[in-house]
Amino acid sequence: MFETIKYEIRKSVAWITLNRPEKLNAFTEQINREVQQSIKKASKDPEVRCLVITGEGRAFCSGQDLDGVLEDMDHGEVLRNHYNPMVMELHKCEKPVIAAVNGVAAGAGMSLALACDFRLLSEKASFIEAFIHVGLVPDAGNLYYLPKLIGYAKALELAVLGDKISAYDAENLGLATKVIPLERWTEEVTVFAERLASMPTVAIGLIKKNLKSSWNLTLEESLEKDAQAQRIAGLTSDHIEGVKSFMEKRKPVFLGK
Amino acid sequence: MSNFEYIDAYTEGQLGIIVLNRPKVLNAINRKMVSEILSAMEEFEVDDRIRVIHISGNGRAFAAGADIDEMANDHAIDFELRNQFKDWDQLAMIKKPIIGSVQGFALGGGFELALCCDLLYASDDAEFGFPEVNLGVMPGAGGTQRLTKLVGKMKAMEWLFTGKIISAKESLQFGIVNQLFAKEILQEETMKIATYIAGQAPLSIRLIKESVNKAVDTSIEEGMQFERKNFYLLFSSEDQKEGMKAFQEKRKPIFKGK
Numbered sequence: 001m002f003e004t005i006k007y008e009i010r011k012s013v014a015w016i017t018l019n020r021p022e023k024l025n026a027f028t029e030q031i032n033r034e035v036q037q038s039i040k041k042a043s044k045d046p047e048v049r050c051l052v053i054t055g056e057g058r059a060f061c062s063g064q065d066l067d068g069v070l071e072d073m074d075h076g077e078v079l080r081n082h083y084n085p086m087v088m089e090l091h092k093c094e095k096p097v098i099a100a101v102n103g104v105a106a107g108a109g110m111s112l113a114l115a116c117d118f119r120l121l122s123e124k125a126s127f128i129e130a131f132i133h134v135g136l137v138p139d140a141g142n143l144y145y146l147p148k149l150i151g152y153a154k155a156l157e158l159a160v161l162g163d164k165i166s167a168y169d170a171e172n173l174g175l176a177t178k179v180i181p182l183e184r185w186t187e188e189v190t191v192f193a194e195r196l197a198s199m200p201t202v203a204i205g206l207i208k209k210n211l212k213s214s215w216n217l218t219l220e221e222s223l224e225k226d227a228q229a230q231r232i233a234g235l236t237s238d239h240i241e242g243v244k245s246f247m248e249k250r251k252p253v254f255l256g257k
Numbered sequence: 258m259s260n261f262e263y264i265d266a267y268t269e270g271q272l273g274i275i276v277l278n279r280p281k282v283l284n285a286i287n288r289k290m291v292s293e294i295l296s297a298m299e300e301f302e303v304d305d306r307i308r309v310i311h312i313s314g315n316g317r318a319f320a321a322g323a324d325i326d327e328m329a330n331d332h333a334i335d336f337e338l339r340n341q342f343k344d345w346d347q348l349a350m351i352k353k354p355i356i357g358s359v360q361g362f363a364l365g366g367g368f369e370l371a372l373c374c375d376l377l378y379a380s381d382d383a384e385f386g387f388p389e390v391n392l393g394v395m396p397g398a399g400g401t402q403r404l405t406k407l408v409g410k411m412k413a414m415e416w417l418f419t420g421k422i423i424s425a426k427e428s429l430q431f432g433i434v435n436q437l438f439a440k441e442i443l444q445e446e447t448m449k450i451a452t453y454i455a456g457q458a459p460l461s462i463r464l465i466k467e468s469v470n471k472a473v474d475t476s477i478e479e480g481m482q483f484e485r486k487n488f489y490l491l492f493s494s495e496d497q498k499e500g501m502k503a504f505q506e507k508r509k510p511i512f513k514g515k
Contacts, residue, residue, distance in 0.1 A: 232441040 004031040012049040012197040014042035021057025026065035032082040039089045050197035054100035063107025083140040090115045094205030100189045101125040111140035121167040121176045132162040200238035201256030263290035266297035271308040271455040273301030280316030286366040287324035295344045308455040313358040320367025345398045358447040372403040378447045380440035385423040458496040459514035
């Protein structure tokens with residue numbers, strides 16, 4: 001079904017692996033589309049309760065494939081038609097999404113990681129706001145998410161200066177959930193993803209939705225969203241299981257319903 | 258309640274419930290469905306127990322449009338002789354309040370049906386739109402008129418020319434819907450609102466509906482006179498006596514709709 005990515009489901013986790021290692025997983029129209037389709041597929045699949053996006057080989061994603069950039073290209077249309085639908089699909093996804101940043105995440109590759117809910121960084125990972133080096137502007141949601149994650153001043157520094165940010169620097173900035181040593185990379189990412197996949201999935205989706213909407217709401221509107229979300233979560237079997245297991249002093253078994 | 262093929266209709270307390278029920282085709286509206294909706298509404302209209310009508314769609318959509326297969330081969334004269342939209346005209350004559358609950362798509366004829374409601378609520382992922390232009394036609398059941406009166410000429414033109422989807426957020430922003438709810442609780446919340454309205458003095462609701470609708474198409478002078486007559490009229494009701502008495506006695510009124 002997919003040619004430029006790998007799509008596998010293991011233990012309720014959908015693993016989406018950008019798979020053009022010889023090109024450092026650079027974006028083309030096809031890979032944009034396949035990432036979007038795979039996120040949609042995982043969002044709809046009731047078996048999936050967590051998504052991981054990672055890269056094959058030594059890079060996470062090096063951004064737009066410059067081989068395809070022609071002088072007469074309309075950059076705005078490329079974004080509208082290929083990148084924006086991918087970012088919107090991620091934004092709409094109600095399941096937790098992990099960017100497992102295994103290597104460099106440059107340009108739109110960094111944007112992809114920023115649009116995810118968690119960023120697990122290999123100690124070899126790095127971020128580069130590469131756009132400025134070719135006279136362009138960070139895109140694909142980059143300038144939307146970055147200041148929300150690390151504040152305006154640092155976002156501006158990164159975007160304008162375009163310096164390479166190491167995994168540990170990224171962690172200090174607040175861009176990483178965790179930096180993982182190379183030898184434990186696969187294991188720790190798997191454990192983290194499977195942990196999320198065994199949590200109350202509906203509640204996680206509602207947390208994501210309300211956190212994101214909080215950026216644009218007044219307290220009063222936000223309180224109403226809380227009430228709606230809690231009504232929905234209060235009707236899930238995971239809520240009943242959570243309360244029951246607490247009473248019975250045992251570990252809860254959440255089914256994501 | 259009559260037996261219907263394309264809708265479900267039943268009563269729940271003081272509410273008359275209509276559910277569009279062709280979920281496999283996203284509740285595409287055909288002529289029979291419109292006629293069934295009208296019949297159900299007319300039954301609720303004369304049923305003294307019913308104070309509010311609630312309409313929604315079964316499945317993923319409110320209604321994704323008109324049944325294209327049914328009209329693809331029609332000619333102008335077929336429509337004229339059939340008087341294609343006569344049932345739609347009758348829907349506008351219903352005097353009891355109609356509350357619509359839109360989850361998912363309300364497109365084309367589905368959007369037109371939603372625009373027939375007096376109050377409209379939607380899920381926060383609902384999508385409205387008039388895609389008729391993409392098929393080389395245009396709305397025929399009030400779309401160009403009701404949308405324009407609701408949101409003004411510029412936005413109506415834009416949406417009708419492009420056939421573009423109107424997001425739930427935009428629909429709220431432009432006053433197409435009253436409020437958005439998470440899809441999981443939309444039905445529950447609109448039923449609460451319907452129940453609340455059903456507890457209001459029925460004659461007040463009836464004459465308010467008539468007066469507000471009058472405001473859309475008449476001059477302010479004429480509308481003011483119309484409003485005044487309705488205001489006077491309510492003073493011949495038992496509910497007015499009860500409402501004002503209860504207010505003076507600092508208790509809750511009990512309205513009978515008389």
